[in-house]
Amino acid sequence: MNNPAHGSLLGIEHLETKEIDGLLKLARRMNPQKPRPLLRGKRIVLLFYEPSTRTRSSFEVAAKSLGAMTVLVHSSGSSIEKGESIIDTGYTLRAVGADCIVMRHPSAGAPHLLAKHLDIPIINAGDGMHEHPSQALLDALTILKHKKSFKGLQAAIIGDIFHSRVARSACHLLSRFGVKIALCGPSDLVPDVAATLAPGVRVTRHIEDALRGTDVVMLLRVQKERLAGLRIQLSDYIARYQMTPARLKLAKRDSIVMHPGPIVRGLELTAEVADGPQSVIVDEVRNGVPTRMAILARALGKAR
Amino acid sequence: MPTAKSQKTGSLVIKGGFVIDPAAKINAPMDILLRDGRVAEVAPPNKIRVSTDEKFDARGLIVAPGFIDLHVHLREPGQNYKETIASGTIAAATGGFASVCCMPNTAPVVDAAEWVSWLRQPERGAIVNVFPIAAATKGSKGESLTDFIGLQRAGAVAVTDDGKPILEDDMMRGALRLGAELNLPVVQHAEDTRVTENCSMHAGPTSFRLGLRGMTAAAEASIVDRDVNLAQQIRESRMHVAHLSTSDALKAVRRGKRAKARVTCEVTPHHFTLTDENVGEFNTNFKMNPPLRSAADLEAIIVALADGTVDAIATDHAPHATHEKDVEFEKASFGITGLETALALAITQLQLKHKIPLMRIVELFTSGPARVFDLNSRGTLARGSFADVTIFDPKKRWTFDAAKSRSLSRNTPFDGWQFTGRVVATIVGGTIVYRGD
Numbered sequence: 001m002n003n004p005a006h007g008s009l010l011g012i013e014h015l016e017t018k019e020i021d022g023l024l025k026l027a028r029r030m031n032p033q034k035p036r037p038l039l040r041g042k043r044i045v046l047l048f049y050e051p052s053t054r055t056r057s058s059f060e061v062a063a064k065s066l067g068a069m070t071v072l073v074h075s076s077g078s079s080i081e082k083g084e085s086i087i088d089t090g091y092t093l094r095a096v097g098a099d100c101i102v103m104r105h106p107s108a109g110a111p112h113l114l115a116k117h118l119d120i121p122i123i124n125a126g127d128g129m130h131e132h133p134s135q136a137l138l139d140a141l142t143i144l145k146h147k148k149s150f151k152g153l154q155a156a157i158i159g160d161i162f163h164s165r166v167a168r169s170a171c172h173l174l175s176r177f178g179v180k181i182a183l184c185g186p187s188d189l190v191p192d193v194a195a196t197l198a199p200g201v202r203v204t205r206h207i208e209d210a211l212r213g214t215d216v217v218m219l220l221r222v223q224k225e226r227l228a229g230l231r232i233q234l235s236d237y238i239a240r241y242q243m244t245p246a247r248l249k250l251a252k253r254d255s256i257v258m259h260p261g262p263i264v265r266g267l268e269l270t271a272e273v274a275d276g277p278q279s280v281i282v283d284e285v286r287n288g289v290p291t292r293m294a295i296l297a298r299a300l301g302k303a304r
Numbered sequence: 305m306p307t308a309k310s311q312k313t314g315s316l317v318i319k320g321g322f323v324i325d326p327a328a329k330i331n332a333p334m335d336i337l338l339r340d341g342r343v344a345e346v347a348p349p350n351k352i353r354v355s356t357d358e359k360f361d362a363r364g365l366i367v368a369p370g371f372i373d374l375h376v377h378l379r380e381p382g383q384n385y386k387e388t389i390a391s392g393t394i395a396a397a398t399g400g401f402a403s404v405c406c407m408p409n410t411a412p413v414v415d416a417a418e419w420v421s422w423l424r425q426p427e428r429g430a431i432v433n434v435f436p437i438a439a440a441t442k443g444s445k446g447e448s449l450t451d452f453i454g455l456q457r458a459g460a461v462a463v464t465d466d467g468k469p470i471l472e473d474d475m476m477r478g479a480l481r482l483g484a485e486l487n488l489p490v491v492q493h494a495e496d497t498r499v500t501e502n503c504s505m506h507a508g509p510t511s512f513r514l515g516l517r518g519m520t521a522a523a524e525a526s527i528v529d530r531d532v533n534l535a536q537q538i539r540e541s542r543m544h545v546a547h548l549s550t551s552d553a554l555k556a557v558r559r560g561k562r563a564k565a566r567v568t569c570e571v572t573p574h575h576f577t578l579t580d581e582n583v584g585e586f587n588t589n590f591k592m593n594p595p596l597r598s599a600a601d602l603e604a605i606i607v608a609l610a611d612g613t614v615d616a617i618a619t620d621h622a623p624h625a626t627h628e629k630d631v632e633f634e635k636a637s638f639g640i641t642g643l644e645t646a647l648a649l650a651i652t653q654l655q656l657k658h659k660i661p662l663m664r665i666v667e668l669f670t671s672g673p674a675r676v677f678d679l680n681s682r683g684t685l686a687r688g689s690f691a692d693v694t695i696f697d698p699k700k701r702w703t704f705d706a707a708k709s710r711s712l713s714r715n716t717p718f719d720g721w722q723f724t725g726r727v728v729a730t731i732v733g734g735t736i737v738y739r740g741d
Contacts, residue, residue, distance in 0.1 A: 013513070014585075085627070085631060086631070086632065087630065087631075105632070107632035107633070107634050107635065108514055108515040108516050108586070108632075108633060108634065109514065109516075109585070109586030109632060109633045109634075110632050112585055112586050113586070113630070113631070113632060127515070128515050128516075128634070129515030129516075130514055130515030130516075131515070162512075165515060168513070168515060191512065193507075193508065193509055193512045194512060196509040196512065196513075197509075197512065197513060
């Protein structure tokens with residue numbers, strides 16, 4: 001039992017502002033097109049208990065761009081299926097020679113548990129509904145590439161906030177830099193308590209209210225199966241909260257539209273918005289690689 | 305009445321102590337003579353002049369009736385890797401408890417008279433009195449009531465499906481009706497499990513921040529509300545709310561008490577000490593059911609402890625092995641140990657911080673719980689009572705070291721806490737079963 005190893009990234013909430021700044025600066029200097037063998041000889045294990053396309057591939061490309069070796073361990077087809085605990089899986093990977101573990105898990109706090117027991121850095125690649133820090137960092141990088149700074153910015157995050165680790169991490173990060181955040185959606189998906197998450201966060205049920213004057217529009221995927229049993233029907237959701245070109249006009253003219261993916265065209269946004277000039281959805285994915293290069297370089301003490 | 309050990313026919317005088325016995329309204333320096341397992345005499349200092357086998361110097365100490373814990377999990381039968389009756393009662397004695405009431409959610413569930421008898425056999429090695437609480441429904445499945453008559457005859461002091469609620473209205477009504485006929489309390493674990501599925505802590509800002517599903521206060525209060533209504537409707541029925549944790553549930557209990565229904569409730573030390581914020585970053589030693597609640601709930605509980613609404617402090621001592629706690633928060637078992645820290649928390653939190661008088665605190669550990677389950681001649685030092693005595697130093701400062709706990713398990717949130725108030729000796733049936741520094 002110990003504190004997380006130096007270089008671990010478990011969440012945004014407890015990260016110091018200067019560390020966030022440092023990671024963003026480092027990410028700007030990382031270029032996947034020009035591989036730098038900063039992590040040559042390092043072994044990075046990608047430990048995934050949930051399916052993932054972009055996070056997993058992005059971490060893998062990031063690691064390889066830095067010259068590290070990667071090993072993918074997935075919960076299916078490994079001893080995890082035989083009932084091995086997180087801690088024992090962690091000890092095993094450490095013994096195999098892992099220098100760093102990137103972990104995705106459906107249960108909130110799972111990376112914290114691993115970090116308590118291992119002396120190598122643990123990177124949270126998404127834990128349940130809790131946090132997704134690398135996503136928040138790549139989103140911050142994306143925002144900074146389109147806006148000069150966070151100063152005076154307003155953001156609207158629309159959709160299923162309750163189930164979203166992306167939203168939680170984004171709120172912690174943007175709030176730290178003074179961004180005013182409106183969380184918007186029906187009460188089942190955006191409970192009032194969400195406003196307590198961080199300073200400068202408010203909840204609104206009206207998309208017009210959320211959008212007016214906003215610089216950043218962040219949409220979240222709405223999973224149909226999660227609407228089942230809730231008070232809101234899918235058609236109501238679309239009628240009230242779908243991002244359309246007409247609604248987007250309420251936001252600032254130079255606002256950007258973000259989405260952590262995977263997107264569902266025709267549900268939380270129309271194809272016109274997804275492919276429109278204000279959409280930076282593909283940029284986000286692109287920015288994932290340098291961001292994760294920065295995270296891994298910091299984790300393994302090569303952050304220079 | 306069951307007692308832990310074959311009673312020694314001996315005598316013991318406790319001299320020089322300050323006696324607090326709320327049932328007998330004593331709050332004064334007194335000497336106490338115990339003989340043949342009973343309290344033989346309570347008299348002003350130096351008035352007892354008989355020669356005894358043993359003498360206990362209690363100068364500077366509080367001498368109280370033996371503490372009673374209405375709610376412990378001793379994990380036998382079937383889960384002796386977490387706790388045994390022997391280890392659990394040693395922990396109880398260390399915490400000043402001369403009597404404990406053990407919960408039936410074991411493996412198998414204590415839903416038959418034979419298991420109640422088994423729990424009380426001397427072979428179990430209990431060093432304090434053990435009063436079994438039997439299951440209210442077979443297998444605690446909520447489908448059909450157990451044989452209350454046979455269970456009571458075997459020694460069960462109450463019935464419950466603890467760990468789970470008695471959820472269906474008809475089942476609870478049936479249990480209260482049968483209990484009323486037998487004068488047997490029905491203990492309710494008040495949780496509407498239809499709305500707490502997959503929840504691992506209290507619903508509030510902390511659960512939202514951590515991305516954990518939360519149990520609402522209403523999930524507890526709605527069941528207590530329903531049960532208070534039933535207790536009012538069913539004459540002579542006795543309904544006891546286990547580990548009450550919310551302000552709204554207290555309102556329901558107050559309503560029942562005002563209406564003279566036989567409604568009682570207990571509160572745990574962790575619910576009067578900690579809030580949901582203490583879960584911090586997924587610390588599973590702060591995961592229990594009912595969960596740690598809001599600061600407003602805690603305030604309401606303090607008020608209810610002070611004003612008499614709460615009948616007893618009960619620990620809900622719930623030992624678990626490391627492999628059941630050192631896992632993902634959502635997967636971790638609910639519950640914490642509590643026997644060894646209860647008095648210290650009561651003194652540190654209730655007396656020193658919230659200025660609740662020691663007399664009231666002792667009542668919550670003695671005559672209060674004795675009344676809830678009709679443990680006659682216990683919870684008092686009146687002449688003729690069982691010679692169960694708890695002696696403690698209310699000013700002693702100490703640090704709790706979980707590694708030195710006498711429980712088989714280590715799942716406590718209070719490791720390393722600095723306390724004021726410590727048990728010095730626990731006497732059961734006239735025999736000193738625990739002696740501290």
